[in-house]
Amino acid sequence: MSPLAEFPPESRSTGFAMLAEPFQRRAVLAAAIGFGLALLIRPDALVPCLVGFCAAVLVLLLPLRAGGERAASGRGSTREVPGARPGGQLRAAVDALREPAFLIDRAMILRHNNPASLVAFGNVAINEPVSLRFRSPDFLATVEAALRQDEAAEAAFEERRPFDRIWQAEITPIRVEGTGAGGPAFFLLLFRDRTVERRLERMRSDFVANASHELRTPLASLIGFIETLQGPARGDEAARERFLGIMREQARRMSRLIDDLLSLSRIEMKRHVAPSARIDLRDVFEDVRGEMELMAEENGLEIRFERPEEPFIVLGEEDELIQVFNNLVENACKYAGGGGRIDLELSAVTEGGRRFVDAGVRDHGAGIAPEHVPRLTERFYRVDVASSRSKRGTGLGLSIVRNLLLHHRARLIITSELGRGSVFRARFPIADTADEVKSSQQ
Incomplete structure (x- = not known):
């Protein structure tokens, strides 16, 4: 086995430089021994043996000499050794930036990232391609073009999970002293969060x-x-x-x-900003029952809530959670019709190995036809337009509920059966699970 096999392909040029002198000595020694043995066997063949000795030395030494020259000049190497690691001052400057920032080399290999990037994008492995984390063809194409042309550029990057985020990335060449005239050693990827700005634009439109x-x-x-x-x-x-x-x-x-x-x-x-306060849903339901009791009585209904002994803790904002269930109870009062009562229900469930809290509003009215259920949270969607307007509905109540629940990393589950009523159930991760989800996103 050749000693060169111990070296990875990208470092074999340097290996040639280190191994050239030992190989030269071994090659000359082997050729000399062969020359001596040939003379012992055929004393009369001095000239052919001498020619063979010289040819063997040349054949053995030329590849090693070429490899040593490549190692000395740096040509033929697959990695730019001077740019492999940014200096301490450059890393400190990147760490001081408040926005997420990455230092990459010309091959789009990550060389350094700051603490803000860990919060925004999670842990990204050093010395790995950034394309493993940012899987957007348009974004990566813009970055590649900027690196190829050694020019500053901007690129948009959007994420859909775990929630919508819109980033504007600035690609800037960083020239470091001592790297020669071969172009910038590093490129800075600086990400600016444009989520709020884009949502404001969308809100206006x-x-x-x-x-x-x-x-x-x-x-x-x-x-x-x-x-x-x-x-x-x-x-x-x-x-x-x-x-x-x-x-x-x-x-x-x-x-x-x-x-x-x-x-x-x-x-x-x-x-996109997750709430962090710990809220007991039992207290939320008590407040909702107190606030909506008069409206229920006016519609001939009773609100029932049997307070569980154990707490049901979720991460949330109390006022928003009260608004969610006020809207659901108000809809039940307006549109459920009959049934005599509205039940507020709390229960613990397990889904996909994770624990959740189901907080439901159950009515015992006419129910909703199956074809309407998937569209109930759309803006201005009404099952019965005339009935909704006569009862002062705007068509936005369930859309508000849905967005408030998304803010709480929860979802709305609707089940209904004609003639037997409906259940509007909000499924929340319990506080411990929500903490785990939030920390994993950071």
Whole structure:
């Protein structure tokens, strides 16, 4: 086995340089022994033996000499040894950046990353290609082009899991003294979080689109009644009182719609930031029952909640959780119809080896047809448009619930059966599991 086999391919050039002198000595010694033996066997063949000796020396020494020259000049190496590790000052400067930052070489191998990058992207292995972590073809193509041209560039990078994040990456060449004129030794990848900015843009566009659609009907009613009061009904006292009452209700509907749109936009804007307070869902249900009891009585319903002895702790924001279950109980009061009661239920479940808390609102009314259930959380989706508007619904209640639950890393599970009622169940990771999930995301 050749001694060169002990060296990996990328370091064999350096190995040639180290092994050249020992191989030269061994080669000359072997050739000399062969020359002596040939003379002993054939004393009369001095000239052929001498020629064979010289040829053997040349054949053995030329490859080693070529390998040594390649090692000395650096040509033929698959790695740029001077750029293998950034200096201490450069690493300290990158560590001081508040945004996630990576130092990569020309082969897109990660050489250093700062603490902020661990929080944003988790642990990324040093000396591994960054393409193993950032699996976006467009993003990687932009980075490769910047490295190839030795120029600064910008690239967008979006993540969908564990939640939506939008990043703007700046690629900047870093030239280090002593690396020669072969181009930058390193490139800095600096990531800036643009999630909030993009969501603000989306919020504005969605608000304009939704408001223009949903506000058109009440605005048309107001304009029509105003024109009627200014014209044919100018002196009609009875018509004026009736029209003013309708106009007041339409104005209130517009106010509720705008409040819900603004609330939904605020929730979506901060949805990517997980809450950290420990909340007992038993206390949340007690508050919800107290706040919604009067509305339930007006609709001939009773809210029942049997408080469990053991706590049900989740990570959340108390006001938002109360808003979630207030909305669900309000919907049950408005649309469930009959059944006599609304049940608030807490239970522990296991799914996929992880523990969760199910917090449900169960009604015993008419139920919902199966074809409507998958679309209930869409904005402005209504099972019965006329019924929803007559009961002052905006069509945004369940969309708000869904987004609040996403903020809490929870999900909404809806089951319904015609004639037997519906259950709207929020499934939360319990506090210990939520802590584990949150730490793994960081």
